[in-house]
Amino acid sequence: MWVLFAIGSAVFAALTSILAKIGIEGINSNLATAIRTVVVLLLAWGIVFATGSQAGIANISGRSFLFLILSGLATGLSWMCYYHAIQIGPVSKVVPIDKFSVVITMVLAFLFLHEKMDLKTVIGGLLITAGTFVMIL
Secondary structure, eight states: OOHHHHHHHHHHHHHHHHHHHHHHHTSSSSHHHHHHHHHHHOOOOOOHHHTTTTGGGGGGHHHHHHHHHHHHHHHHHHHHHHHHHHHHHHHHHHHHHHHHHHHHHHHHHHHHHHOHHHOOHHHHHHHHHHHHHHOOO
């Protein structure tokens, strides 16, 4: 089932880039990011309340809250950079660089989460890196 959600994530991420590039025309990128963030906030909380998940808030540890907050800060900074990049640059060049986060994530997962890095993962990371450079040159 996770594969279907991962595919959905990829499709919606692709739509995000195209829709954002069209919508950001003539608007400050920070304002556009703020509008997008409000929509995401309302959608996320709507799903939480629709599924009754809000009851789990009391069970979240301080450590989890801290890392969720840090993750939120990283997301916000990523979105701010991304929106500014697509406003001043071509989406077809910005997106491959943005998706290079896959390789960065693999390295960070190896370093900090001690996930296994096998030959297949290394080759895949190298191919993504090479593909990124081919796309942006």
